[in-house]
Every structure is written in C-alpha cells, then in structure tokens.
Amino acid sequence: MADDKSGRDKQARDEERRQREREISAELERGDEVEPPVDTSELAYFETALDAVTFPATGAAIVSAVGDREIESAVGTYAVADLVPDAEAETFDSPAAVRARIQRPTIAAAMKRIVEASDPLPNRELSASQREAYVRTFRALEAIDGDDDDEGITVMADWIVEKIRDDEKIPGSRDVRREAAKYCRKHGYEVRDDEWLGV
Structure with missing residues (x-):
C-alpha cells in the first residue's frame, strides 16, 4: 500500500x-453473562472490612482476618471463608480483587475448592490465564444452567478436584472446557463450535 x-x-x-x-x-x-447475585452495596460494605488487611495478601490471610464475615446474595448467605481459599497459593493484589472474586458465590466456591486441592502440589499455582479460563467455563455453565442451582459448576469443580488428586497436576483449560461441553450435551444443552465450550 x-x-x-x-x-x-x-x-x-x-x-x-x-x-x-x-x-x-x-x-x-x-x-450473555448472568448478573452477579451479590448486591454492589453489599460488596462495597465488605470491601471496607478489608481495610485491616495489608495487600497483596494471601487467601489464608484474608480468611484469617475476615473469614467469618457473611455476604448476602440473591441465592443465600455465605461466609467469606466459604468463598476465598484458605491457602498460601492464592494471592490477591487489592480489596477490589477479593470483591471481584466473591461477587459470584457459586463460582468463587468452586475456585476455592480447586485452589485448596492444588495447594499441596509442588507446582500448585494456577496461572492467570488458566484461572481465567476456568472462571470463563464456570460462567458459561452458569449461563446455560441457570435454573438448576448451578449443578454444572458443582459437577465440573468435582471433576477438576478429582483430576488434581488422581493425576497430581492441574488439568488444562482445554480439558476442562471439553468435559464441560460433554456435561452440557449429556443434559440436553446445545454447545455450538463458535462458543467458549465448543472445543
């Protein structure tokens, strides 16, 4: 040119x-994303409770400081300890990062289980891209499985934790997406090739 x-x-x-x-x-x-079930004013109030924590902070430090604090959501009440991993492998850079994590309680609880299951592994840390891929997979399941109490997220978290324990390594994001697509098709949900789960 x-x-x-x-x-x-x-x-x-x-x-x-x-x-x-x-x-x-x-x-x-x-x-296509489902609205977060935790009210933003509730999250802002929670964020002020994090003033006592020095950031960056591990999940274990946050649980130690505010783990018993409860968060009200559209689907129920959760203690922070139910949503943030009590592990050294998870680090949060700021109160906003913790807030972003807990605004979707079902996904936060699933990620907590995964991080805690991987904590004993020698190469235990999830990369940022792998974490984002897991969360994106859970959001896709949340969007298609909105009426079923997020059963798909629970099933996939169980599968990932089992793979970590059996193989002693964290499964790749493509394997997780492929397994999530199998779950969707098995339960009658269409997964197109141009969607996130369509691997």
Whole structure:
C-alpha cells in the first residue's frame, strides 16, 4: 500500500472497522453473562472490612482476618471463608480483587475448592490465564444452567478436584472446557463450535 494520504486513510478506516468489530464481539460476550447475585452495596460494605488487611495478601490471610464475615446474595448467605481459599497459593493484589472474586458465590466456591486441592502440589499455582479460563467455563455453565442451582459448576469443580488428586497436576483449560461441553450435551444443552465450550 502506498504511503500517501489515500493509503493512510484506508489504514485508519480499516483500524476503526477492526476496533468496532472487537467492541461488538466483547459486548455480545458480556450480553450473555448472568448478573452477579451479590448486591454492589453489599460488596462495597465488605470491601471496607478489608481495610485491616495489608495487600497483596494471601487467601489464608484474608480468611484469617475476615473469614467469618457473611455476604448476602440473591441465592443465600455465605461466609467469606466459604468463598476465598484458605491457602498460601492464592494471592490477591487489592480489596477490589477479593470483591471481584466473591461477587459470584457459586463460582468463587468452586475456585476455592480447586485452589485448596492444588495447594499441596509442588507446582500448585494456577496461572492467570488458566484461572481465567476456568472462571470463563464456570460462567458459561452458569449461563446455560441457570435454573438448576448451578449443578454444572458443582459437577465440573468435582471433576477438576478429582483430576488434581488422581493425576497430581492441574488439568488444562482445554480439558476442562471439553468435559464441560460433554456435561452440557449429556443434559440436553446445545454447545455450538463458535462458543467458549465448543472445543
């Protein structure tokens, strides 16, 4: 492409088009998400309780400081110790990171079980991308399984914990997505190839 006004204009238009496509794609992904069941005012009140904790802090330090504090959600009441792993392998950079974790209690409880199961392993830490993939898989299950008390999330957390104990390693995100897709199809939910679980 020539480096003249016409070429630069075309490059700018192409970049604007790609940016719009990315924004539309991101909005479509967010549009399918289920609203977090914990009220934001409840989370803000909880975040002030974390003032006593020095960040970055491990999950064990947070549980020690505020583990007995209860969080009200649309589906029930949870103690912080039920949602944050009591483990050294999990580190939170700020109160906002803890808040983000507990705003979806079912997913937080599943991730707590996974982190605590992996804590005794020599290479126990979940990478940020692997953690995000697990959470994204749980959100996909939450979205399709909204009427069944998030049974899919519980089933997948059980499967991951069992794999950690049997194989003594953390299963890859692709294996988790593949197993979640099997669960969905077994229970009559369609999983398209262009969806997150469609591996």
